Amino acid sequence: MKTEMDFEELMDEAYGLPNGPAKLGMLEEAARVADVNGMEEEAYEARSEIVETATFCGYPMKALIAFSWQLGKFDQQPEEYDEETLMWSYKWILGKMPDFPEISREKILELLEDFGRRFKSYGYSERSYWYYRFRIFMDFGELEEAGRSYDRFRTMDRDFMSDCEACEQDEIMRYFLLKGDDEKVLEVAQPILKGRMSCAEIPHLTLSEILMPLYRLGRTAEADKHQTKGYRLIKGQNDFVQSFAEQMDYLTRTNPAKGIDVLEETLVFAADHEDPYAKMLFYARAASLLRRWVEESPEYRLRLPASFPYEGDPGDLLKLADYFAEHAQTAAAKFDQRNGNHHVSSLIE
């Protein structure tokens, strides 16, 4: 039985895998081997990969832990490591911080300043700082402050450390979504929907985000097309738990049977997700969907993944809905407490 592989073997194997928990497991094993054997550079390398993989497959906490370690090492010996890659990772980490309600508003703003200071010291454009400030204030539900940052970042030059245009556009779209301006949301989404802007995650995210605005505007035929295409793009990937939630939100209203398919296919990803915010949205939408589905098919027994920690009867959809709703409300309350407003709970009402 082969239970011990050396660092190189593990890394090779990890590089050969698509992003996902399997790859992450390999990388963590590699980092552990490096740690146990006192191989510092290798440990740093493995953690770089962990940060990237974990960020994009639903493990932001693992990403944060690995990044914290890296940043400490980097500050001790900045000449040993490449600052560009690390600073690029910093953006991912910063972007995920508000998703953890345990991290205070004050700490997040301190991180933002630390980030801004580091970017400035390397001579990068200030656009990244203002753009992330924009995002963070949106997460806090402080739209006026977000708006001010939006005005600032738009006028600044992009550089090689800026997020790609497609990602920025998607965040701008989110801003108008939060402001409740559905018409504007669709206007901003146009370059993405027309395929003029795209990247590894866009239009994947966008196609789910515009479903509710389209629904509210009564344009369901269009929405249905985007739903089908959007779901195909994100199916089976645990990075898109929030998008699954958005899909369910829409399908609850238009096609709950299809919504149930989405729920059954994606619950396994949500249950194992480390991002409390995405998980909260998913659970909230799952609750509404189940309540809607009871009306259509009261006898239905929901298929739950083996690892799902629910002890009750999966055939009692209302109880199950309560279970989901309670989880979501508890999480929302934590966010509200941190943010000092009712922004997050208003999103799941």
Place this chain on the structure above:
Amino acid sequence: MTASNEYRFQVNLSGMIQILSNHLYSSPKVFLRELMQNATDAITARTEAEPGYQGEVRVELTGTGEQLTMMVEDNGIGLTEADIHEFLAMIGQSSKRGQQALLDGETSFIGRFGIGLLSCFMVSHEIVMLTQSAKGGPSMEWRGKPDGTYTIRQLDTQLSPGTKVYLRCTPDAAHYFEPDYVKEALFYYGALLPYPVTLYHDGAQHVVNSETPIWLMDPALARSRRAEVLAFGERLLGEQFQDFIPLTTASGRTGGIAFVLPHAVNLNAKRSHRVYLKRMLISEKAENILPEWAFFVKCLIWTDELQPTASREHFYENEKLEEVRSELGDALRKGLADMAESQTERLQKLIRLHALSMKALAVQDQAFYAMIHRWLPFESTRGHRELGELIDEGETLYFTSSVDEYRQIHHVASAQSMLVINGGYIYDSELMATLPMTVHNVHTERLQPDQVSMSFTDVPPAERNQYYDALRLADSALQRFRCRAEVKGFKPSDLPVLFTLSQESSTLRALEKASEESTELFSSVLGSLSSSMSSAGYSTLYLNVSNPIIQRVLTSPDDQMTPIAIEMLYVNALMMGHYAMSKQELEVLNQGIIRFINWGLRANTDRKGDA
């Protein structure tokens, strides 16, 4: 407001040609493909006008050295003078028609005459084309140079309808004009063409595509011609295959053969399927024509319904392609399903070779998983077994989620005769988690290392009471490591302690380790996260009462010795489990060793003193 004036970009044609010929195409060798495509298009056009017309392509090599010349001739539709102006000059013009043809629209032609011809400038400084349109008119000669200039003149003699292109090779490109190379390349590009392609050289002639397989138009026929298909695959793809799955789409406009690769492949390996458009090779590395998961096959695909990109080496990612891709995927899946039904040995063989790919697919596709699950291999406390055999044991299938967890507990678990599957390998724990949803009457359960204790023997309360003092000492020694001690009896008895930790305590360990290394700001952020989980984050050190050493530690607690012994057993368990240790734990280990050496030496001297 003044009337708007129309201006035209001043295009530097030689620059354009440079760019097109050097950057659009992946290699100079594609010139031959382009010429064959032009010929195919010309023949297609003529066949459309004259049904039943028999086309052919002749390639002739003459001369040596600087005079080495290649002639490619087709008996297709040919070009009139107007056609020449329209097609060949397209790059220089900004005619609406030109743009349209260049950028989009499904046409019945693969190449777009003018552009394809430009690739010839990668191997020749001059292109001479003689052509006679089947529609009549005079025969024409066109001579083009890489600087973008060209001449056109009427010939005095009348040629038979068709087109001949003459290329004189540049010194750099001589190897593309070698007869053996040309013969191979013609086969490579034109093996599936429905009319003869003949090479003339040194007075000899050779039809390069003499045997067109009959299963081409109906891949289902391939099943009954196994040997022939495998041989054809080997000749064209250069690998010895042992198995294949025929592919067709509903429309019948795309078909192919998926050859099962005879060796395991990396999941991220570049897919390189070979695709023929209208039976003419268009791409040898089409990546987007099959679904992502189809990495265990190399395919020959022929299609007449997809739109090639400008370089004609890939296809436009559009809805049509998506549809074709998913239909080809379904055909492949169906091939596997058929095997599962009636040729299990064949499927078993395939899975043994491509287990990882099959698992990756099974994770994504429940129906597929249900179909093939019995043959997927797993590592378990009963050895390396196929899942079907494990299921037949009729027990709960416990699985760990990492190799580490499995290593921690597999000795203990097998001593308790629990059936545990190592879920630490790629996809395995996901497959185990979803198995009950896929297959009926199978129960799987994620085994946390701390759950192994379920099968431990409890120590009766009276006996436990006896260990009270020792346990209190142990707990207080371990508290700073967020660990608690527990007394249980378990097999194997030579194992003194078992250290287990839940996922949460594992995350906590990682948090603390990172925190030790990080900046102040990040340490405090990690601190906020860990404070929310600390209640559940305790790990457990099980002390095995069946072990003689533990018995001694437990029965004669010593305020001084017991805590140190427990600490040492703790760090030893960490080492045995290959955990990365924190600074604090390393210190315990170092100090403990020195202390024990010291005690050993002192005991030794004391004894000597007694003597």
